[in-house]
Amino acid sequence: xxxxxxxxxxxxxPLQPTAQKPTALAHLLHALNQPLTGLQCxxxxxxSAPQSxxxxxxxxxxxxxxxxxxxxxxxxxxxxxxxxxxxxxxxxLHLDALVVECIDELGPVADARxxxxxxxxxxxxxxxxxxxxxxxxxxxxxxxxxxxxREASELQVEAAxxxxxxxxxxxxxxxxxxxxxxxxxxxxxxxxxQAAWESCRGHWVESREENRHVCTLQxxxxxCLPGGKQQIGDDVFKSMSSRAVEMxxxxxEVLGPVKSRDIHKAQLEAxxxxxxxxxxxxxxxxxxxxxxxxx
Numbered sequence: 109x110x111x112x113x114x115x116x117x118x119x120x121x122p123l124q125p126t127a128q129k130p131t132a133l134a135h136l137l138h139a140l141n142q143p144l145t146g147l148q149c150x151x152x153x154x155x156s157a158p159q160s161x162x163x164x165x166x167x168x169x170x171x172x173x174x175x176x177x178x179x180x181x182x183x184x185x186x187x188x189x190x191x192x193x194x195x196x197x198x199x200x201l202h203l204d205a206l207v208v209e210c211i212d213e214l215g216p217v218a219d220a221r222x223x224x225x226x227x228x229x230x231x232x233x234x235x236x237x238x239x240x241x242x243x244x245x246x247x248x249x250x251x252x253x254x255x256x257x258r259e260a261s262e263l264q265v266e267a268a269x270x271x272x273x274x275x276x277x278x279x280x281x282x283x284x285x286x287x288x289x290x291x292x293x294x295x296x297x298x299x300x301x302q303a304a305w306e307s308c309r310g311h312w313v314e315s316r317e318e319n320r321h322v323c324t325l326q327x328x329x330x331x332c333l334p335g336g337k338q339q340i341g342d343d344v345f346k347s348m349s350s351r352a353v354e355m356x357x358x359x360x361e362v363l364g365p366v367k368s369r370d371i372h373k374a375q376l377e378a379x380x381x382x383x384x385x386x387x388x389x390x391x392x393x394x395x396x397x398x399x400x401x402x403x
Contacts, residue, residue, distance in 0.1 A: 132188055132303040139291040140181045143174040150174070177288050184296040191304040198236040203274050203327060204229045204267045206239070210246040211265060214254060222260035230268040235327065237308060245308070248301035249278055249323060255294035256321070258283035264320075273311070273326040282321050298323065 154167040211225050218225060253263055257280035266277040286292035302312040311326040385391045 132299050133185075135299060136181060136185050136188060136296070139296075140178060140185070143177045143181070147171055147174040147178075177291070180288065180293050180296065181291060184293075184300060187300050188303055191300065191307050197238075199239050200234055201237055201239045201242070202232060202234055203242070203276065204232045206243055207246060207265065207267050207276055210243060210250055213247065214250050217251065218254050218263065221254060221257070223254055223257055224262050226262050226264045228264075228266045228268075232267060232269060232274045235274070237327075241304060241308060245301050245304045245325075246276070248297045248304070249325065252294040252297035252301065253278050253280045253323070255297075256280065256282055256286065270326075273328055275327075276325040277322065278325070279317065279320045279322040281319055 150167055150170050154164065159167070208227070208229060211227060215225070250263075250265070257263055261281045261283075264277070264279045266275075268275060286294060289295060298314075305312050305325055309328065311328075313324045313326070315322045315324070382391065
C-alpha cells in the first residue's frame with residue numbers, strides 16, 4: 109500500500125495548439141481528479157482492516173503528499189477563474205518595454221538557479237490593453253520558464269513584430285521533470301498564463317525546437333492604439349483628393365466598427381494590390397528611409 113497514492117498519476121501529453129485541445133479548466137479538473145481518487149483509495153484500504161503502526165504512518169504520508177498536490181491544483185483553479193474576470197481599464201502600453209520590466213523583476217530568481225536571460229527586444233507598436241493583466245501573464249510565463257529550465261542554462265526571450273502580430277518568444281532547455289509533473293506548479297503556471305493571454309485576445313503557441321521548449325505569445329497589431337491608426341489614416345488621406353477624402357470619411361462613419369478579421373483581410377488585399385503594382389512597374393516599394401518613387 110505504501111506509495112500507491114503518489115504514483116497514481118498517468119502520463120499525459122502536453123497540450124497542443126489544436127482545435128480539439130481540452131480547455132484549461134477541463135485540464136485542471138482532470139488533474140485534480142487523480143489525487144482525489146488516490147486519497148480516497150488510500151484511506152479506504154487503511155480502514156478496511158487492522159494495520160500495523162508502520163502501515164498507518166505510510167498511509168498518512170501518502171495522504172499528506174496527495175493533499176499537497178491537491179492544494180497546488182486548487183490554487184491553480186483559483187488563478188484560472190481570475191483570468192475570466194473582465195479586464196480593467198485599458199491603457200497605453202509598449203509590450204517590448206513591459207517584457208523588459210518583467211525580465212528585470214525575475215532577474216534574482218534566475219540568478220538563484222544560475223540561469224541567464226539572453227534578450228533580443230525590438231521596438232513594438234504601442235497598444236491598448238489591460239497592463240496589469242499582461243504583466244501578470246508575462247511574469248507567469250517567464251517565471252515558469254525559469255523554474256522549468258535546466259540549471260545554469262540560458263533562457264532566450266525575443267520580442268519583435270512578425271507579420272500582423274507583435275510576438276514574444278520564450279525558449280529554454282528543460283531540466284528534470286519537477287515534482288507532480290505534468291501537473292507541477294510551473295507547468296500549471298504555463299496553462300494559466302495561456303488562458304489569461306488568450307483572454308486578452310492574444311494567441312499562444314507551444315513547440316519544440318531541437319532541445320528547447322518554445323512558447324510564442326502573439327498579439328494582433330490590429331489592437332494598436334487609436335492614435336496609431338489615426339496616423340496611418342492621415343498618411344492615406346494625404347495621397348487622395350479632398351473630395352475623395354470626404355467621401356471615404358463618410359463611408360467610414362456609416363460603416364462603424366469593423367471586426368478584426370475583416371481588417372486583416374483588407375490589409376492582405378491592400379498588400380496584394382501594392383505588390384501587383386510594383387511588379388507592373390507602376391510603383392516602387394522601398395525600405396523606410398530610402399527615396400520613394402511613385403509613377
